[in-house]
Amino acid sequence: MAADMPTTFFGWVVFIINQYGSALLQGAGVTLMLAIVGTLIGCIIGLLVGIVQTVPVTERTNTGLKILNKIVQFIFAAYVEIFRGTPMIVQAMVVYYGSMAVFDIDMSAMLAGFLVVSVNTGAYMAETVRGGIISIDKGQTEAAMAIGMNHFQTMYTVVLPQALKNIMPQIGNNLIINIKDTSVLNVISVTELYFASKSAAGVYYRYFEVFFVTCVIYFIMTFAASRLLRYFEKRMAGSADYQLVGDPMADPTGIFPNNTKMGGK
Amino acid sequence: MATAKKQPILEVKHLVKYFGEREILKDIDFTVEQGNVISVIGASGSGKSTMLRCINLLEMPTSGEIVFEGKNILDLSNNIALYRTKVGMVFQSFNLFSNMTVLQNCMASPVTVLKRKKEEARQIAMKYLEKVGMEQYINARPDQLSGGQKQRVAIARALAIKPQILLFDEPTSALDPQMVGEVLGVMRELAEEGLTMIIVTHEMAFARDVSTRVIYMADGVIVEDGTPQEVFGNPKNEKTKDFLARFTQNA
Ligand SMILES: Nc1ncnc2c1ncn2[C@@H]1O[C@H](COP(=O)(O)OP(=O)(O)OP(=O)(O)O)[C@@H](O)[C@H]1O
Ligand SMILES: [Mg+2]
Numbered sequence: 007m008a009a010d011m012p013t014t015f016f017g018w019v020v021f022i023i024n025q026y027g028s029a030l031l032q033g034a035g036v037t038l039m040l041a042i043v044g045t046l047i048g049c050i051i052g053l054l055v056g057i058v059q060t061v062p063v064t065e066r067t068n069t070g071l072k073i074l075n076k077i078v079q080f081i082f083a084a085y086v087e088i089f090r091g092t093p094m095i096v097q098a099m100v101v102y103y104g105s106m107a108v109f110d111i112d113m114s115a116m117l118a119g120f121l122v123v124s125v126n127t128g129a130y131m132a133e134t135v136r137g138g139i140i141s142i143d144k145g146q147t148e149a150a151m152a153i154g155m156n157h158f159q160t161m162y163t164v165v166l167p168q169a170l171k172n173i174m175p176q177i178g179n180n181l182i183i184n185i186k187d188t189s190v191l192n193v194i195s196v197t198e199l200y201f202a203s204k205s206a207a208g209v210y211y212r213y214f215e216v217f218f219v220t221c222v223i224y225f226i227m228t229f230a231a232s233r234l235l236r237y238f239e240k241r242m243a244g245s246a247d248y249q250l251v252g253d254p255m256a257d258p259t260g261i262f263p264n265n266t267k268m269g270g271k
Numbered sequence: 272m273a274t275a276k277k278q279p280i281l282e283v284k285h286l287v288k289y290f291g292e293r294e295i296l297k298d299i300d301f302t303v304e305q306g307n308v309i310s311v312i313g314a315s316g317s318g319k320s321t322m323l324r325c326i327n328l329l330e331m332p333t334s335g336e337i338v339f340e341g342k343n344i345l346d347l348s349n350n351i352a353l354y355r356t357k358v359g360m361v362f363q364s365f366n367l368f369s370n371m372t373v374l375q376n377c378m379a380s381p382v383t384v385l386k387r388k389k390e391e392a393r394q395i396a397m398k399y400l401e402k403v404g405m406e407q408y409i410n411a412r413p414d415q416l417s418g419g420q421k422q423r424v425a426i427a428r429a430l431a432i433k434p435q436i437l438l439f440d441e442p443t444s445a446l447d448p449q450m451v452g453e454v455l456g457v458m459r460e461l462a463e464e465g466l467t468m469i470i471v472t473h474e475m476a477f478a479r480d481v482s483t484r485v486i487y488m489a490d491g492v493i494v495e496d497g498t499p500q501e502v503f504g505n506p507k508n509e510k511t512k513d514f515l516a517r518f519t520q521n522a
C-alpha cells in the first residue's frame with residue numbers, strides 16, 4: 007500500500023481529488039444550498055421585520071394598534087439585537103441541542119442549520135432593509151401620500167422598489183458571507199463542505215492538502231456568486247438613455263435618418 | 272359659467288400649528304371658492320409652506336378646522352388618503368418617483384389609488400402629459416429630465432387624480448430662470464381653465480396677473496387677503512407695503 011501513496015504535495019492533491027472529490031463536492035452542494043436558501047429566507051424575514059419596524063405611528067393611529075405596535079417592535083428589536091449580538095456557532099448549538107432539551111423536538115442537524123442561517127441572516131437583513139427604507143428621499147413619500155396613496159401603497163410602489171435596488175449589493179454580500187459562515191454548522195454535524203473536508207483529512211492526516219482543495223472550492227463558489235450578483239445589479243440599473251416618442255429627430259424617414267449608415271461611426 | 276356659482280369648497284378655520292413650543296401658524300382663517308386662484312406671498316419663514324402642508328395634512332394642525340365639502344377633515348373618522356385625491360399638491364423639489372418613468376409616475380395614482388385599468392390609466396396620464404407638453408418624454412426617467420420638465424411632469428401627475436384643488440408650494444423656486452416660464456405657462460393655462468389653485472410663490476408678476484386673490488402672510492398670520500389690485504395696488508398694512516417695496520426694488 008505504501009508504494010501507491012503519493013510523495014509530493016501535488017501528488018497528494020490529485021490523490022485526494024480522486025478519493026474524496028465527490029464527497030467534497032457533495033459538501034459544497036450542501037454549503038451552497040444552506041447559503042442560498044438561508045439568504046433567501048433571511049431576506050424575507052428581514053424584509054418583513056424591516057417593513058414593520060418602519061410603520062409610522064401618528065396621532066390618528068388608534069390606541070389598540072399603538073399598543074400592539076409597541077409590543078411587536080419590542081420583540082423585533084430584541085430579535086435583531088440577540089441574533090446580531092451572538093456568534094452563529096453558538097446559536098447553532100443552542101438551537102440544535104435546545105430544541106431537544108426544552109421542546110423535546112428531534113430536529114435534524116440539517117433543519118437546525120437552515121433555521122440558524124435564515125434567522126441569523128434575517129437579523130442582519132432587517133437592519134439593512136430598515137436603513138434602505140429610511141434612506142429613501144422623504145419628498146417622494148410625501149408626493150405619494152399627496153396623490154392619495156396610503157402607507158402600504160406608498161411602500162409597495164415607491165419606497166420598496168428603490169430600497170430593494172439599493173440593498174441588492176448587501177444581499178449579495180450576505181450570500182457570500184453565508185457561503186463561508188455555514189462552515190460553523192460542522193459543530194452540529196451538518197455535512198457541509200468544512201465537515202466533509204475534516205472527515206476526509208482525518209483519514210490520512212493530510213490536513214494541508216485537503217484544506218487546500220477546500221479553500222479552492224470555497225473561493226470558486228464565492229467568486230462565482232459575486233460575479234453573478236454584479237451582473238444582476240447591472241441589469242437592474244436600466245438603460246442610460248431614452249427615446250423621445252413621436253419626435254421628428256427619432257423618425258427614420260425624418261431629417262436625420264438613423265436607420266442608414268450616415269450617422270454610424 | 273365658473274364665475275356664476277361661487278360656493279366655498281374649502282374653509283380653513285382657526286388653524287393653529289405648533290412645532291414644539293413654537294407657534295408657527297396663528298389662527299389662520301380663509302375660504303376658498305370654486306375656481307379661485309389664490310397666490311400666497313410672504314417672507315421666508317412666515318409659515319406659507321406649513322399652511323399648505325396642513326391643508327393636505329402632510330402636517331397635522333394643532334387645532335382648528337379644515338372643512339372640505341362641508342366636512343371637517345380633521346375628524347378622526349375621515350379617510351385622509353381619499354381626501355388627498357381631491358386636494359393635490361405640487362412641490363418645490365418635484366419629488367418624482369425615481370423608480371418610475373415619466374408615464375409610470377403619472378399612472379401611479381390612477382392605477383394604485385383610483386384602481387383604474389392600465390389602459391384607462393395610460394390614457395388619463397397621456398392626456399395630462401400632453402397638456403403640460405411632456406408627451407414625448409414618457410419613457411424617460413426623472414433623473415434624465417431638466418428641472419422645468421420635471422416640474423411639468425409633477426403637475427401632470429398631480430392632475431391625473433383629477434383633484435378639485437391643486438396646491439403649489441413654490442413650484443418654480445428650484446428652477447433655473449430660463450425654465451420658470453414653461454412651468455408658469457402651464458399653471459396659467461390651468462388657471463384659465465378654471466382649476467381651483469392655491470399657489471405659494473415669490474413670482475410677483477404671476478401673482479398679480481394670474482391669480483384671482485392674493486394672500487399676504489407674515490409671522491404665521493394672514494395680514495392681507497384681497498384681489499391682486501387691492502393687495503398690490505393699495506395694501507392696507509405697513510408690513511405688506513414694506514414686503515412689496517422690497518420685491519419691486521429687486522425686480
Ligand atoms: N418640521 C418642522 N419642525 C420644526 N420647525 C419647522 C418645521 N417646518 C417648518 N418649521 C419652522 O416653521 C417656520 C415656517 O416655515 P415654513 O416652511 O412654513 O415657511 P415658509 O413661509 O414656507 O418659508 P419659505 O419662503 O422659506 O419657504 C420656520 O421658522 C421653520 O423653521
Ligand atoms: Mg416654503
